[in-house]
Amino acid sequence: MKQVSFGHDHQNFWKTLKEEVNLYFKNTNQEKTGNGVLYFKTGLFLAGFVATYLVLMMVKMPVVPSLLMCGLLGFFGASIGFNIMHDACHGAYSKKKWVNEIVGLSMNLIGSNAFLWKQKHNVIHHTYTNIDGVDDDIQKSPLLRHCKTQPWKPAHKFQHVYMFFLYGVSSIFWAFVTDAQKYFSDKIGSHKRWNMPIHEHFIFWISKLYYVIVFCAIPIWIHGFWIWLAGYFAMNFIFGTWLSVVFQLAHVVEITEFEKSEQNETLKIDDWAVHQIRTTADFAPNNKVISFLVGGLNFQVVHHLFPHVSHVHYPAIQKIVAETCNKFGIEYHCNPTMIGALASHVRTMKTLGSRE
Ligand SMILES: [Zn+2]
Secondary structure, eight states, X not given: OXXXXXXXXXXXXXXXXXXXXXXXXXXXXXXXXXXXXXXXXXXXXXXXXXXXXXXXXXXXXOHHXXXXXXXXXXXXXXXXXXXXXXXXXXXXXXXXXXXXXXXXXXHHHTTSOHHHHIIIIIIIIHHSTTEETTOGXXXXXXXXXXXXXXXXOGGGGGHHHHHHXXXXXXXXXXXXXXXXXXXXXXXXXXXEOOOOOHHHHHHHHHHHHHHHIIIIIHHHHHHOHHHHHHHHHHHHHHHHHHXXXXXXXXXXXXXXXXXXXXXXXXXXXXXXXXXXXXXXXEEOTTOXXXXXXXXXXXXXXXXXXXTTSOGGXXXXXXXXXXXXXXXXXXXXXXXXXXXXXXXXXXXXXXXXXXXX
């Protein structure tokens, strides 16, 4: 495995920030985990997902409205990922471990696998953020060059255009390809996969069987193959694009930094917390609609520093993070609007695609 070591050069900053955040929770008499708002969102997005699916299966509709409904199903699927699964898989949904375990299975409900994702995301991505060679999130496909240290290919010239298509089919790949690669190869990126207890093997196969029956077999049986194919692509296009874009806007924009881990060399990074801040950006912090829909993932700086805190608290904590960074002279990254962040992502990918 490639080696990365983190120093403690900004220990005072990290200590002060943690104290300030703890003080906020003490003063406002709140738990760091989810609250009524999160439970409301859970009900809303799960009900929306199930209701949209049932309407699609039970009501005969003309082509355009039915494709729009499939897109809506994808939107609800991504919303479950952002708002429910992500908090639960980080242990931030509830104080009770078993609640997080059960709610985390919403990942399997939308086509992937919570056990595999926890290692890929909570450990690999959250520890080694934007480190080329280790962070799996910036190695999505050889067709995408996410940072300067990745090899350039002629096709990358157009990556800022075709990346949206690749984002759009990414959720199909999760469901049928990438989970299977991790399961059968015993590896996640350059890391050895955690040993799966027997019940996790059972959950893996039952969930994949559920997915194939619910999202492929039943719709094909009711609507026929070609209508299913069009609807399945419409659902995944919205699902994958919305999910990928929101995650990309936090790490692959002009204001975020990257590192490179070389084989057989230890990459020394001066401080873990400051590394998270350098490699991550918030966006649209004052947009309440975006914050509600994307499960606080427009506050990824906050999320990377405090992954065990539920996203419903991020708007308040963002102010503490920004102030503390300012006090310690550490640059805090934020794109004021989502459109601005998206434009920055497109420009970054375009620049990386032109030969350097
Ligand atoms: Zn996370």
